[in-house]
Amino acid sequence: MEAFRLLYLKYYPKVYSTCFLILKNSATAEDAAQEAFLKAYTKLPTLKDLGKFGAWVAAIATKHAINIYNQNKKIIVVGEEDLMQHFLSLWETKADDYEPCRKYMEKETNLEIRKAICRLEPVLNQMVVLKYYWNLTDQEIAETLQVPLGTVKSSLYRARRLLEKKLTSFGKEYFKRGKERELIRHEKA
Template sequence: MTTTTSNINELIILCKKGNQKAQYDVYNLYYKAMYNISLRIVKDSHWAEDIMQEAFLKAFTKLDSFKGEVTFGAWLKRIVINHSLDNYKKLNKEDVSPLDQVLYKVEEDTETESNSIDFSLMQIGQVKEAINNLKENYRIILTLLYIEGYDQEEICDILNINPGNCRTTISRAKSSLLKKLSA
């Protein structure tokens, strides 16, 4: 069965009315993708499962704030990413500097070179492994950029950083990834 936008919209209307079967159907439609998103951020399967479940609960309780300006999947994805990042920061507080302190401040002589990465000749597993072995801030920003498909403006909003920090961090993360992939 192919799920259409109208089917999802009908399910969302039923969910807003408290229909548990509709909530279960929505959960079944999105749980794998949302779990994978969380897993890429927190890097622990049990933790990702918990975060994903909590994000669904949060989404179902806040369905009235869903206005349909974006697709339901995009709205839910944003909740999962934010919840994953919040939990990751909380649980790693002692081990990791806060993300905004790790991100680089834009210098007057910001690098202007463009680091383009050609993934076509590489195995997906190699690229994922290389990204997972980067520093936390590089891993998160490249995951949002390349895997989740967010643009720089959206990444700035998600990570609560300014555009200059975002561009610099992406540039440095790409350089670091290139070094890891060429090694």
């Protein structure tokens, strides 16, 4: 139990945040996370690679989160603006101060992509978070969630398309500038 406690303390906040991203409700996110850890504790011997414990629990938690979402579609009410503010307040930039324009553009693009991620429908959110944060391959997602590989691939494709569409002028400009910068760097080299 003590060893599991260490794993719990390490991964609980991330698993909780993953569920929160899908459910956008702290109480239900907590329920999903706790249920996932309970299941993980009893099924731990079945986990082949302990190095993937975090991703494994997160996948279980997202399954619970989707179930909770489906059961409470009409009940969960969250002010999206509050959620946005919560995420925005945590925003950090990696840009340096010598390029204020680029920094501004990056900030706006990040803001847009975060809004877009939050607005994805829960199932797409689940796939995106497992793929891009928990670094599971398409095959691993399919196996863990027990869905066909084709479903995973098409969901991820749809999610990427949606995110791309949601990026308005700022985001597109940012990409364009990025390509220009790469070209200049390439020419200089």
